[in-house]
Amino acid sequence: MTNNNGWTQKSDKGILIVLSGPSGVGKGTVCSALRQCTSDLVYSVSATTRSPRAGEQEGVNYFFKSKEQFLSMIERDELLEWAEYVGNYYGTPREFVRSTLDAGKDIILEIEVQGALKVKQKFPEGVFIFLLPPSLDELEQRIVTRGTDSMDAIRSRMNAAREEIALLEHYDYAIVNDRVELACQRIQAILEAEHCKKERYLPVLQKWLEEVH
Amino acid sequence: MTNNNGWTQKSDKGILIVLSGPSGVGKGTVCSALRQCTSDLVYSVSATTRSPRAGEQEGVNYFFKSKEQFLSMIERDELLEWAEYVGNYYGTPREFVRSTLDAGKDIILEIEVQGALKVKQKFPEGVFIFLLPPSLDELEQRIVTRGTDSMDAIRSRMNAAREEIALLEHYDYAIVNDRVELACQRIQAILEAEHCKKERYLPVLQKWLEEVH
Numbered sequence: 001m002t003n004n005n006g007w008t009q010k011s012d013k014g015i016l017i018v019l020s021g022p023s024g025v026g027k028g029t030v031c032s033a034l035r036q037c038t039s040d041l042v043y044s045v046s047a048t049t050r051s052p053r054a055g056e057q058e059g060v061n062y063f064f065k066s067k068e069q070f071l072s073m074i075e076r077d078e079l080l081e082w083a084e085y086v087g088n089y090y091g092t093p094r095e096f097v098r099s100t101l102d103a104g105k106d107i108i109l110e111i112e113v114q115g116a117l118k119v120k121q122k123f124p125e126g127v128f129i130f131l132l133p134p135s136l137d138e139l140e141q142r143i144v145t146r147g148t149d150s151m152d153a154i155r156s157r158m159n160a161a162r163e164e165i166a167l168l169e170h171y172d173y174a175i176v177n178d179r180v181e182l183a184c185q186r187i188q189a190i191l192e193a194e195h196c197k198k199e200r201y202l203p204v205l206q207k208w209l210e211e212v213h
Numbered sequence: 214m215t216n217n218n219g220w221t222q223k224s225d226k227g228i229l230i231v232l233s234g235p236s237g238v239g240k241g242t243v244c245s246a247l248r249q250c251t252s253d254l255v256y257s258v259s260a261t262t263r264s265p266r267a268g269e270q271e272g273v274n275y276f277f278k279s280k281e282q283f284l285s286m287i288e289r290d291e292l293l294e295w296a297e298y299v300g301n302y303y304g305t306p307r308e309f310v311r312s313t314l315d316a317g318k319d320i321i322l323e324i325e326v327q328g329a330l331k332v333k334q335k336f337p338e339g340v341f342i343f344l345l346p347p348s349l350d351e352l353e354q355r356i357v358t359r360g361t362d363s364m365d366a367i368r369s370r371m372n373a374a375r376e377e378i379a380l381l382e383h384y385d386y387a388i389v390n391d392r393v394e395l396a397c398q399r400i401q402a403i404l405e406a407e408h409c410k411k412e413r414y415l416p417v418l419q420k421w422l423e424e425v426h
Contacts, residue, residue, distance in 0.1 A: 193406035
């Protein structure tokens with residue numbers, strides 16, 4: 001909304017998209033492709049206690065924190081979710097998300113299924129998208145093709161995937177990752193549609209209808 | 214969903230889109246443009262008691278009914294909405310909408326604001342889109358440019374438009390008709406996003422997860 005007298009189809013406030021799905025479904029690939037074709041989408045930057053690797057920049061790749069700083073962020077409820085992984089903490093700073101949205105920009109967060117549900121508790125106004133494999137067979141094939149897992153590990157990953165897929169009910173949208181470019185198109189369509197939701201227009205409309213004419 | 218083992222991104226059942234908005238906003242123009250660029254969208258065919266004009270075909274332009282037939286359709290609740298206009302009845306046959314959706318096709322109904330709200334009562338699972346002018350000034354300009362109305366009539370049309378715009382709250386989406394091709398793109402995005410709603414995938418998913426693997 002750039003003037004009092006009309007609308008543009010983009011509202012003042014951005015939208016948080018949370019992209020999730022089972023391990024192996026291709027979240028990272030879809031997210032990278034989306035980054036290339038959607039220039040005005042901001043990617044959520046995580047906070048972490050792990051050390052920066054060569055070339056990693058503060059505020060671009062991660063917000064690097066000491067363990068004390070991280071624990072104090074948890075304490076002050078400054079993280080939308082957090083988890084410990086191989087001795088390090090990782091989390092999503094609320095403030096970065098909030099200030100991006102307030103600046104009218106959309107932001108995307110790519111995260112595993114449990115983390116997404118934690119975000120939903122703290123930020124229910126987000127748009128939660130679940131990435132599905134074309135079929136369970138296809139998902140198994142993708143995990144096998146990676147070649148990093150033993151047969152037992154594959155079976156256990158597949159069981160985890162089934163449990164995760166059952167959590168789809170907590171999400172808003174389901175997107176099939178049959179082809180990366182189609183998955184991207186669907187996410188872009190969802191973003192465009194969400195910007196057209198009537199809720200975004202009611203406050204402006206109210207002001208507009210009250211104006212003397 | 215064409216096989217038991219996977220998804221396509223289009224569900225078995227079509228979606229009813231109801232496109233509405235104040236008089237003068239350009240519903241007809243947007244609908245015609247949409248018809249040209251979306252080949253697989255079916256347009257709702259109305260029933261009417263008025264006589265066919267030259268070239269009009271039964272089941273294509275209208276379903277032509279006698280007054281007795283029309284009144285009996287009302288009686289049997291076979292119309293999603295109906296209205297009388299200049300001595301003739303017009304209405305939306307429920308059966309045509311239902312059979313199109315059951316065949317997996319999307320259907321669009323272009324209708325004025327009060328009619329759309331009646332449809333919503335009988336068919337709440339539809340997707341209700343409200344077409345907005347870029348501004349009230351712009352709407353007034355469009356009505357003036359048509360040149361068919363006196364100053365009094367214009368004032369009364371504008372008051373009606375204000376009252377109609379206030380009904381936006383009963384709709385799902387608001388689309389600004391700043392440029393016809395942009396309005397079309399937004400409607401197509403909404404249609405694509407609605408097909409990705411998780412509700413459409415839960416039943417298939419359930420069946421799929423119960424399969425022995």
